[in-house]
Amino acid sequence: MPTWSGVFLCTLAALIVRAAGPPHHKDLLSIARTRNGRQAILILGLPVMLLVEAAKLLLGLLPDRITVTTSGIDASIFADEKEFQRILTRLGNAGARTTGSKAHNSFISWIEEEFEGIGGLSIRSDEYDILRWQTMGGASLKEAGRLTLSTGGRERIIGIAGVVPFSMPTPGRSGELIYLASGVQITEAAVKGKVILRDFPAHPIPYSMIFLPSYSKTGDLNRDLVGSYDRPGLADMPLKDELIAAGVAGAAGMIIMFDVESRFVDSYFEPHQGVHYRLPAMFVGADEASLLKAAAACSAIATLSVDGEVAMVPTRNVFATLPGQTSEKIIFQSHTDGNTFVQENGVAAILTLAQHYAKQPLSSRRRTIEFALTTGHLHISREGTVRHAEELNLNYEKDNNLVLLVPVEHLGTREIEAVPRSNGLPGRELRFSGRSEMMFWCVGPAPAVVKAVQQAVQRRNLDRVLITRGTSMPNFNQVPTYSSFGGIGTYYHNLLLPTTSLISGPWSLWAPWFGSEAIDLTRLREQTLAVGDIYMALENVDREAIAGGYLKYRRRRANGAKVPASLVPSEVI
Structure with missing residues (x-):
């Protein structure tokens, strides 16, 4: 889509916002978390979204002056599924690779050996210290905790899914067990010396809200238009805030x-x-929750x-x-810790991208490629991606090569x-739907990159992909306008480094x-393959x-424009 058409869509969105009044990010999301609120957003927001979608279709019919290379990686010479399985087996069988743990360090060393085995790569590392938290003796999160309930002089052990990482x-x-409903403020008067029972934060968001800032999407996402995106990963920040508040208020647990x-959630790792x-x-x-709520009443x-x-x-x-x-240079990036x-x-x-491009002749690579695997994503207070992004930002104009x-x-x-349990017991059960998880392919204000991504998605016939400006509410008074890419791409994007990132957030992410x-x-x-195609597509674009x-x-930032607040919390509170 040409630059001016992107400007038109942003202007259209801005006019809608100004006509309706600027939405307060937290207030709008709070409304979206209620069933009636989501229905209201759907009724009011659907016409707006359809108007924007119609504008996209019309603008797509106009001449496009952006030219990117139309060829991609030859799939016949790329790593096969057996190679992907080999890497996944090494990764998954390592168990929880929490930041700085023995399993994590072993995995990093294995990655370095893999890079060395490829040949033609210059390998370096950047080491720094963290205040590591881990379970004793390599136990799982489920094995690392014990919950005992005492009522009427009798003790009973309650099964847990796991301890919360980084808990004391x-x-x-x-302490006395008290149930504090969602939305009820955690205060010292209410919780000091007590054990808080709290529902896992639910944060469903209407798909119509998610689709609005998109450049385009695959047609199979249209069936989700009237539904809501409901994933537990959206609760990471609220969980962190509630745990901090409970600790500051003097709760016993x-x-x-x-x-x-x-x-389904045994050894679930959140917040990270x-x-x-x-x-x-x-x-x-859910079963233990019903029992504990009854106990709290006693x-x-x-x-x-x-x-x-x-x-x-x-x-x-x-x-x-x-x-x-x-x-x-173009940098392909991910992180090494996980569970x-x-x-x-x-x-x-x-x-696999490193394997492929290292086999190609130098004549086929105009630009240098860097493969960056950072640490600390399970320890965001010492996030390695932030460390990398800050270095790149500092040298962006000076080096003039990123x-x-x-x-x-x-x-x-x-x-x-998540569906109702088939046996009639409380709560829900989880099952595979038969579809792929929706992928968020975020692209900043870079029309050439947008076109390269759209072509890659079409070339590889990818399903359920949303190509979007971001995953946050827009703020037209700051740079960047959209301050989240949903994952580690956010750290680069918010430092105004040209970025496009691909991410999903399924139930299986932390489970x-x-x-x-x-x-x-x-x-x-x-x-x-689609990600790798981006390098080739932009070969002849300056x-x-x-x-x-x-x-x-x-330039706006240099002149004093507002920027997003830091997403990196304090390691110790």
């Missing part, structure tokens, strides 16, 4: 209740903010034990550089839906129970054209 290690803290059967909380905390499933005493340890340890980012004919086959399988894309960043996360995922079944290898390979509106963003 303790041999046991007790916190129990967070899922509305799904416990087995890397904040060391002041209290022990645990997750339980003033039962709950005791929480967490077998964890905290220590200052090193971790490291890893970079492999494949020289091109020029110093201009499932989904989190983080972007490593498989990075390694062209584009392409972060990838959670590829090839299968959609999992190890689904294992390798969470991944469709064919989709994983095709999505990786650096400034690829950067597009990011250059204007950077």
